[in-house]
Amino acid sequence: xxxxxxxxxxxxxxxxxxxxxxxxxxxxxxxxxxxxxxxxxxxxxxxxxxxxxxxxxxxxxxxxxxxxxxxxxxxxxxxxxxxxxxxxxxxxxxxxxxxxxxxxxxxxxxxxxxx
Amino acid sequence: xxxxxxxxxxxxxxxxxxxxxxxxxxxxxxxxxxxxxxxxxxxxxxxxxxxxxxxxxxxxxxxxxxxxxxxxxxxxxxxxxxxxxxxxxxxxxxxxxxxxxxxxxxxxxxxxxxx
Numbered sequence: 452x453x454x455x456x457x458x459x460x461x462x463x464x465x466x467x468x469x470x471x472x473x474x475x476x477x478x479x480x481x482x483x484x485x486x487x488x489x490x491x492x493x494x495x496x497x498x499x500x501x502x503x504x505x506x507x508x509x510x511x512x513x514x515x516x517x518x519x520x521x522x523x524x525x526x527x528x529x530x531x532x533x534x535x536x537x538x539x540x541x542x543x544x545x546x547x548x549x550x551x552x553x554x555x556x557x558x559x560x561x562x563x564x565x566x
Numbered sequence: 567x568x569x570x571x572x573x574x575x576x577x578x579x580x581x582x583x584x585x586x587x588x589x590x591x592x593x594x595x596x597x598x599x600x601x602x603x604x605x606x607x608x609x610x611x612x613x614x615x616x617x618x619x620x621x622x623x624x625x626x627x628x629x630x631x632x633x634x635x636x637x638x639x640x641x642x643x644x645x646x647x648x649x650x651x652x653x654x655x656x657x658x659x660x661x662x663x664x665x666x667x668x669x670x671x672x673x674x675x676x677x678x679x680x681x
Contacts, residue, residue, distance in 0.1 A: 484668050495672070495674065537599055542609065552660065553623075554600055554615070554660055558608065558609035559609045
């Protein structure tokens with residue numbers, strides 16, 4: 452069974468600083484997708500970044516980047532130049548690309564950006 | 567991109583009453599559909615997922631059931647609500663295989679309070 456672990460329930464960072472959120476997963480599959488989702492207080496789920504497992508290059512989206520270590524089954528999110536609007540719950544998620552399409556989330560990390 | 571319609575946004579129901587939450591998808595065909603429950607400040611617990619019409623996989627044995635009567639319709643039901651069914655329910659849709667655009671889309675959520 453696939454599992455996603457986020458070991459940091461809460462984190463805080465000063466505005467303009469850099470923070471890294473960790474995520475590890477467990478799977479025996481080779482073809483899958485990984486995501487980071489942001490959930491602000493409105494509870495709307497917002498895609499931050501995605502990574503296809505077959506791509507060796509780490510995904511980047513503006514201030515957001517990932518460190519994807521496939522052998523170690525690690526998928527951390529780095530937020531550079533943190534902004535107050537980045538304050539939210541962040542979820543790491545895994546989806547197998549084959550016949551089992553179960554989309555599994557970690558328990559989340561509550562990130563607070565302090566002024 | 568996909569749009570997920572989920573209603574109602576909020577619901578207050580007495581213990582023992584039935585439940586029906588509906589989710590419909592626009593902008594894609596044959597998506598994988600999911601129902602999640604989220605307790606306050608907690609992660610997303612996968613309740614059910616479906617890869618096609620009439621195909622339902624249950625993740626957590628409980629007081630709830632799901633059905634998929636049409637390709638883009640996913641319904642969460644209960645015959646008799648319990649207090650423990652209170653929570654925030656999210657419907658999600660994902661279509662894997664389209665590598666460049668694979669992402670999960672979410673409805674706005676339903677806040678259910680059982681009294």
